[in-house]
Amino acid sequence: MIEILADGVVKTFGSTRALDRVDLAVPAGELWGVVGADGAGKTTLLRCIAGLLRVDTGKVLPGQAGQARLGFAQQGFHLYPDLTVEENVAFFGAVYGLHPSAAAANAEELLAFAGLTDRRSSLAGQLSGGMKQKLTLVCSLLHQPPVLLLDEPTTGVDPLSRLEFWDLVEHLHVAGSTVLLASAYFDEVERCDRIVYLDHGRVVASGTPRDLRGEHPTLEDAFLEMIS
Amino acid sequence: MIVGNPSAGATRRDESEVTPDARWQGWQRLRSLVRKEFIEIRRDRRTLALIVAVPVILLVIFGYAATFDVHHVPTELVDHDSLAVRAALGAHGDFAVRSGVAGNLGTAEADIQHGRVAVAVVVGADGRPAQVLIDGSNLLTAMTAERELTALQLQSEGALPAMSVVVLYNPSLRSTTFMVPGLVGMIMVQVALVLTALGVVRERERGTIEQLMITPLTKLELMIGKTIPYLLIALADLCFVLLVGWGLFGVPIRGSVFLLFGEAFLFLTATLGMGLLISTVAQTQLQAMQMSVFVQLPQMLLSGLIFPVASMPWGVRWLSYVLPLTYFASVARDVMLKGLGLGDLWSETIVLAGMAVVFVSLAAFRFRKTLD
Numbered sequence: 001m002i003e004i005l006a007d008g009v010v011k012t013f014g015s016t017r018a019l020d021r022v023d024l025a026v027p028a029g030e031l032w033g034v035v036g037a038d039g040a041g042k043t044t045l046l047r048c049i050a051g052l053l054r055v056d057t058g059k060v061l062p063g064q065a066g067q068a069r070l071g072f073a074q075q076g077f078h079l080y081p082d083l084t085v086e087e088n089v090a091f092f093g094a095v096y097g098l099h100p101s102a103a104a105a106n107a108e109e110l111l112a113f114a115g116l117t118d119r120r121s122s123l124a125g126q127l128s129g130g131m132k133q134k135l136t137l138v139c140s141l142l143h144q145p146p147v148l149l150l151d152e153p154t155t156g157v158d159p160l161s162r163l164e165f166w167d168l169v170e171h172l173h174v175a176g177s178t179v180l181l182a183s184a185y186f187d188e189v190e191r192c193d194r195i196v197y198l199d200h201g202r203v204v205a206s207g208t209p210r211d212l213r214g215e216h217p218t219l220e221d222a223f224l225e226m227i228s
Numbered sequence: 229m230i231v232g233n234p235s236a237g238a239t240r241r242d243e244s245e246v247t248p249d250a251r252w253q254g255w256q257r258l259r260s261l262v263r264k265e266f267i268e269i270r271r272d273r274r275t276l277a278l279i280v281a282v283p284v285i286l287l288v289i290f291g292y293a294a295t296f297d298v299h300h301v302p303t304e305l306v307d308h309d310s311l312a313v314r315a316a317l318g319a320h321g322d323f324a325v326r327s328g329v330a331g332n333l334g335t336a337e338a339d340i341q342h343g344r345v346a347v348a349v350v351v352g353a354d355g356r357p358a359q360v361l362i363d364g365s366n367l368l369t370a371m372t373a374e375r376e377l378t379a380l381q382l383q384s385e386g387a388l389p390a391m392s393v394v395v396l397y398n399p400s401l402r403s404t405t406f407m408v409p410g411l412v413g414m415i416m417v418q419v420a421l422v423l424t425a426l427g428v429v430r431e432r433e434r435g436t437i438e439q440l441m442i443t444p445l446t447k448l449e450l451m452i453g454k455t456i457p458y459l460l461i462a463l464a465d466l467c468f469v470l471l472v473g474w475g476l477f478g479v480p481i482r483g484s485v486f487l488l489f490g491e492a493f494l495f496l497t498a499t500l501g502m503g504l505l506i507s508t509v510a511q512t513q514l515q516a517m518q519m520s521v522f523v524q525l526p527q528m529l530l531s532g533l534i535f536p537v538a539s540m541p542w543g544v545r546w547l548s549y550v551l552p553l554t555y556f557a558s559v560a561r562d563v564m565l566k567g568l569g570l571g572d573l574w575s576e577t578i579v580l581a582g583m584a585v586v587f588v589s590l591a592a593f594r595f596r597k598t599l600d
Contacts (some may be wrong), residue, residue, distance in 0.1 A: 050442055052438065052441055052442065067442055067443075067444065068444055070442065072439075072442045074435070074438055074439065074442075076435055077435070078434070078435040078436050078438055078439040079436065079439065080434075080436055081434070092439075092443065095440065095443045095444070095445050096443055096444060097444055136439075139439070
């Protein structure tokens with residue numbers, strides 16, 4: 001069963017074609033990575049899939065109609081810096097329509113999962129970059145979505161926090177979540193089941209990390225050769 | 229060419245060491261900065277529009293509308309007609325005397341209460357004026373009427389002898405009695421318009437609105453949820469201003485408090501709609517603040533809060549009629565100072581309700597739940 005779909009997606013901003021007939025289909029329970037340089041169209045693709053941007057042509061899943069099944073941790077910090085960790089979590093739990101007791105139970109479990117239990121009373125704005133990303137992930141998971149979109153979740157995060165964050169992602173993957181992750185780091189997407197190379201809004205290659213690397217020492221080398 | 233001289237900037241140079249080259253470089257840096265600012269201003273269409281529109285609007289407001297000169301004060305004669313009194317009052321255009329005569333003092337008081345006239349001159353059977361009633365709820369008009377009547381008495385060579393002057397609703401012509409009802413509206417504009425616009429734009433600037441968009445929160449819920457706090461704060465402000473006005477300045481509330489709050493609710497809904505509308509246009513909090521000022525200023529100067537709308541030229545008076553505060557300031561004075569009820573204020577109430585529907589609908593139309 002396909003959980004995440006982009007079928008011939010075209011998206012333009014003015015005269016700029018940000019996505020040019022992009023196709024991808026992520027089956028349930030798989031972890032896929034979209035990799036590409038800045039401006040390649042990664043964020044636009046994830047926003048279209050999430051239904052935050054309307055596509056010019058093509059079809060997306062889950063899209064706006066399927067947002068209830070979706071958790072989306074967007075690039076950067078998009079929570080309330082003046083609220084505490086606990087208040088942010090409670091707010092998003094309520095906004096997702098969870099019963100207070102269910103929201104509290106989920107929050108408890110997720111904060112422990114993300115290692116944020118001790119920081120529950122801290123203002124979100126005062127957390128480190130890595131903790132902010134974990135909190136973003138926690139808030140995206142409160143309604144237990146089967147589908148997760150992660151847009152460059154470790155950008156600007158220190159190496160140790162990146163490793164911790166990836167542990168969380170892999171844990172979710174093993175638990176059965178379908179995950180599509182955008183990243184500019186090739187070493188990160190190498191952990192994915194499949195990788196989609198995006199360049200200037202086009203899919204230039206797609207496959208398993210092993211297939212795409214081929215004879216090259218790294219994925220990055222393979223990608224550079226491909227786009228040159 | 230020397231690239232990356234490690235000693236450059238490491239020590240503070242003496243002023244005498246500044247070479248002509250260094251001065252030229254300073255000038256070049258300054259020129260680049262100025263040029264960059266102009267490019268940014270030119271590309272920011274909203275700021276550019278404000279730069280062009282603000283002087284034009286201010287010129288129109290201060291040049292024509294915001295005037296302390298009151299002319300054509302609506303006036304009527306009571307009991308008896310008198311050509312001599314009509315001629316004396318109409319001589320300089322300060323008073324616009326209605327044709328016909330009010331039958332008695334009661335009718336004249338009712339005409340003043342309902343705003344049909346601001347001055348009523350009681351004429352005796354001998355054709356000489358005996359008493360003058362003045363509407364004190366509009367301070368500038370009342371003060372002008374009192375001053376002009378005195379001047380006319382001196383010039384009229386007996387046509388206007390000394391009369392007893394009765395100022396209704398604000399007998400001592402206190403400015404606080406005049407200002408507080410209007411100020412109630414102005415304070416609510418400040419809270420409802422500015423804070424609502426900033427509240428929504430802050431969500432956009434911080435990116436939190438993007439996170440909300442992915443939740444099941446509907447557009448309507450988002451709009452209502454963002455406005456209810458400011459509605460409650462503005463109503464709390466209304467209570468505070470009324471209490472202080474009554475307790476500290478002795479400003480009365482002669483009409484129904486419930487009616488005043490009902491009208492305030494309609495006015496606030498219209499103003500919150502304007503605030504939401506601004507938030508759909510402004511991209512940053514600074515732009516939202518600039519636009520709020522742009523909307524607030526005409527409300528302050530053209531709504532009759534200070535300057536009487538009736539004295540404004542027709543060309544700009546239409547602007548007053550599209551501002552919610554024009555109706556609320558009038559309603560607040562009518563309820564608080566004159567004790568008028570809903571039966572007397574139905575037309576203003578309908579206009580305020582219509583404005584609430586229009587502004588909220590426009591805001592809802594423009595408010596989107598996608599990033600396009």
